[in-house]
Amino acid sequence: MTFRSFRGRIALFSVLLSGSILAVFGVWSWQLLYSTGLERIDNQINELSRPHIVNRQTRGHWERLDESLQFVYGNLTTGSIILLATTPDDRILYRSHEWPEELDRVSLPEPNPWEDLPNADFRPDDPPPPRREFGPGRQGPPPRRRGPGARRGGPPPSPTLPSAPAKFVTRATENGAWRLGIMSNPNVELIVGVDLSAFQTRMANLRMLYAAAGVVAMLCVGTGGFLFSQRALRPLTMLTLAAESVTARGLDQRLPMQKEDKEFARLIAVFNGMMERLDRSFQQASRFSADAAHELKTPLTVLQGQLESAVQDADQTESQRAFLGQLLEEVQRMKSITQKLLLLSTFDTGHVRIHRERVNVSQLLDETVEDIAIMAPRLRIRSEIEDKCYADADEDLLRQVFHNLAGNAIKYNKRGGAIWVSLLESDGVLACRFSNTGAPIPPEDRERIFDRFYRVDKARGRNIEGAGLGLSLSREIVRIHGGAIRLLDQHDHRETILVRLPIAHDSDHA
Numbered sequence: 028m029t030f031r032s033f034r035g036r037i038a039l040f041s042v043l044l045s046g047s048i049l050a051v052f053g054v055w056s057w058q059l060l061y062s063t064g065l066e067r068i069d070n071q072i073n074e075l076s077r078p079h080i081v082n083r084q085t086r087g088h089w090e091r092l093d094e095s096l097q098f099v100y101g102n103l104t105t106g107s108i109i110l111l112a113t114t115p116d117d118r119i120l121y122r123s124h125e126w127p128e129e130l131d132r133v134s135l136p137e138p139n140p141w142e143d144l145p146n147a148d149f150r151p152d153d154p155p156p157p158r159r160e161f162g163p164g165r166q167g168p169p170p171r172r173r174g175p176g177a178r179r180g181g182p183p184p185s186p187t188l189p190s191a192p193a194k195f196v197t198r199a200t201e202n203g204a205w206r207l208g209i210m211s212n213p214n215v216e217l218i219v220g221v222d223l224s225a226f227q228t229r230m231a232n233l234r235m236l237y238a239a240a241g242v243v244a245m246l247c248v249g250t251g252g253f254l255f256s257q258r259a260l261r262p263l264t265m266l267t268l269a270a271e272s273v274t275a276r277g278l279d280q281r282l283p284m285q286k287e288d289k290e291f292a293r294l295i296a297v298f299n300g301m302m303e304r305l306d307r308s309f310q311q312a313s314r315f316s317a318d319a320a321h322e323l324k325t326p327l328t329v330l331q332g333q334l335e336s337a338v339q340d341a342d343q344t345e346s347q348r349a350f351l352g353q354l355l356e357e358v359q360r361m362k363s364i365t366q367k368l369l370l371l372s373t374f375d376t377g378h379v380r381i382h383r384e385r386v387n388v389s390q391l392l393d394e395t396v397e398d399i400a401i402m403a404p405r406l407r408i409r410s411e412i413e414d415k416c417y418a419d420a421d422e423d424l425l426r427q428v429f430h431n432l433a434g435n436a437i438k439y440n441k442r443g444g445a446i447w448v449s450l451l452e453s454d455g456v457l458a459c460r461f462s463n464t465g466a467p468i469p470p471e472d473r474e475r476i477f478d479r480f481y482r483v484d485k486a487r488g489r490n491i492e493g494a495g496l497g498l499s500l501s502r503e504i505v506r507i508h509g510g511a512i513r514l515l516d517q518h519d520h521r522e523t524i525l526v527r528l529p530i531a532h533d534s535d536h537a
Contacts, residue, residue: 034256041252046245053237061230065206068221069195072208075108076219080190080210089121089217107222109205112215120215127200130207135198135218138211139191188212197223266298331358381421381507385531388425388457389416392450395429399446403437407445416452417531424504429459431497432524436463439522447521455530460515462523473514477502501526 079092089112096108109127112120117132193210203224210217281299334355338348389412396410418425436446444464451458468476475481480495505512510528517523 034253034260037256038249038253042245042249045248046241049241049244053241057230057234057237060233064226064230065195065197068206068223068226069193069208072195072206072219072221073193076193076208076210076217077190080212080215080217081188083188083214086120093121093123107225109220109222111218111220113218114214115211115216127202127205129200130198130205130220132218135207135209136194136196138209138216139194141189141191141211141213188214203227262295266294331355334358381424383419383421385417386420386422386425387415388418388420388459388528389414389450391422391426391429392448392459395426395433396448398430399433399437399448402433403440403446405443406437406440407443409445409447411447411449411451413450413452416450416457418457418508418528419531420508420528421504425508428501428504428526431501432461432526435497435524436461439463440465447523452530457528457530459526459528460523461526462521464520465522467517467520468514468522476514477512498524 075096079088089110093110096110109123109125111122111126111130111132113132114120190210190212193208196207196209198205198207203222204227205220206223207218207220281302334351338351338355392410392412396408396412399406399408433446433448440446440463447460447462449458449460449462472481477498478495479499482495502512505526505528508528510526512524512526515523515525
């Protein structure tokens, strides 16, 4: 998938980059919090268990320890701490009532070895120190001399047993996961477990919070990237709008040189320089066309008058009159070209003046159909003109458009062909169509028929009257009236030109 929008690509790149960074940071931070939480639980297990594994304990001590743990952590769920004490030969000394059946001692790893510790010379079969009892009828021990570091009363301390650091593992059961601390001394293997349900719930909530925050952050970054790129591309947007508005009457437009970046400032300077050169060249070309057409108009008018007088001279022979008639037709053709060139130059420079009035377009087309019948009596003419359609237009210019389109429909028709003229009003627009039979226009020529001096049939260009200016002039006239003209796709062996004009605001169809 390729984004055609540069701003879209910037926003997508920002989202992908920020999303990757946030994902990596989120996974790393979550793993760090998870491992820190497990380490805290391990320290808790170690603090609870270590004092009881380094000293020799009696059989009932483990049950009392379990009750104490349940009492201390009574604010947690029942059974959140479990305990298992066994002998080195796997004989159970004590097991919590909540101990899961899935946590079989055989499936758990062995504790870290204690044999290599400094006090590992302790033998499991060493008898415990004699218990000193005091009471009536029993002889007490001889009095001891108390020194500065002597213990003041109570039984003597139990001997310290060798115990390696605890081994911690996580095991899952049907009711949840447990963090187990496994430790041992020569007499007992002790396993203390803490329920991880609450911890894993907190971590799952934190993971969801990270995901939601990441989505919101990526949306914010994507929106910010889009807005930033839009702001950064503002000079290009200005260039685009200026280029779109470039016409013969808009070559004087320049982009302001404000506080732009130096890259865009140079681009704006190049664009303004190009517009300056185009404006100067076009003004020269327009002046040349207008001056040439104006200078040729008077001599052609004089020549036309002299030829008309010569044709009417009774002393001329028939062949001379035919020759003079051909010359007169060529002069009239040149005069028509100069008039169109002069009119086009006024459109190009924007100096054309139109006299808008409420024009009955239906009547104009009816007159055009009558003219077609007179100029091409061998062609079949079909019309479908809606009555009382009005437009705010210059009647003479609009009549010239219809005359040009009718002339093309006649000249490029086939022998015994047909012409269709229609006018319909729809959605505040007048749609006028001129269709004719004849040779189809090649695809490479369809986009250029409105260009000046362009002839579709170049081989027969001199045999068909015209100079290739009629459609170009018609397009300029329609545009200045706020309308549009275009060549439709060929249908049923017909070539159709559509003219769309806005209707008159005070149009009355009654």
